[in-house]
Amino acid sequence: MTGDTKKPLLKKLSFWAIIGVIFAAIIGSSWTYYLNRRGDFILSIDTIQNSVKPGETKRIKVSINIYDGYKKSVKLDVSGKPDKVYIDFQPPVTHADFGYTSTMIVTVGSDVTEGDYKIIITGSGNDGKEHSCPYYLTVLSKTLKPPETPGGIEGTKGTTENLGENLYKIGYDGITFGYLKLPSEIDMITLYLMEGNKPKEGSTVIMEDLKGEEINMISRDDFLKNLGNYINSANIHERKLIISAHGEKTQWYAANVIKFGKDPKNLKYLKQIKMWHPVVNKVIEMQGWINYP
16 A cells, blocks of 8 residues: 555656746746846937048947846947948947947048938847947038138028927938027027137138128027028038027027037037137137037
């Protein structure tokens, strides 16, 4: 009887042992899957659009924004670039040791056809995750020369979309430069173009319109209507577009007046900048610059 009673018990133990092994395998595989799939990243670049002459090089910061504990390395690559436009990443594979950043180096060959190109930057994690973002490259004509006055307007394809509550989407020929928050009390604008990063005599001029007239105390409506043209022209001539904003009762120089940015939900006040004022002939602080040369 003793042997007979042991057999059902062994059978029960074997059954539960098998169930335990199966359960452990399921839990283990699910946990492994979770560990491998948790977290993710978003790819972004410092400058979404550049206007480049043949033979020139631009350097753009690429950031991998991680969340939920993502720790995998990410390889960077591009697609859609035209022939003889060379794009390298330093480093080409980024991870936590590099702060999840890289520098994209764009070199335009001497005989690249002028035009607008949409290039896709792709980040591929070693866990299979993949994300991308666009980069817009405008290749200028080899014969393009700045006008005699570096404040001239190049092109008239600027666009402005009123989004309400003094928020405006600013672009040029299908490319979005950013979003502008312009307080309602600002009704007059003067624009300056500054060459370089340090204020020095002769480095700043008042911008000029298509008629060669200075853009000095123009109306709010004219400023908004043409801002895309202004930013595009400043980029072409590689100069900072500096804004001096005026109200009916006062002149604004503070850096907490105008907001601008690529994300309408995360706009930042323009930073003050020192420039050589072409009228008073001395260095003063101005509202800030709005483009990304």
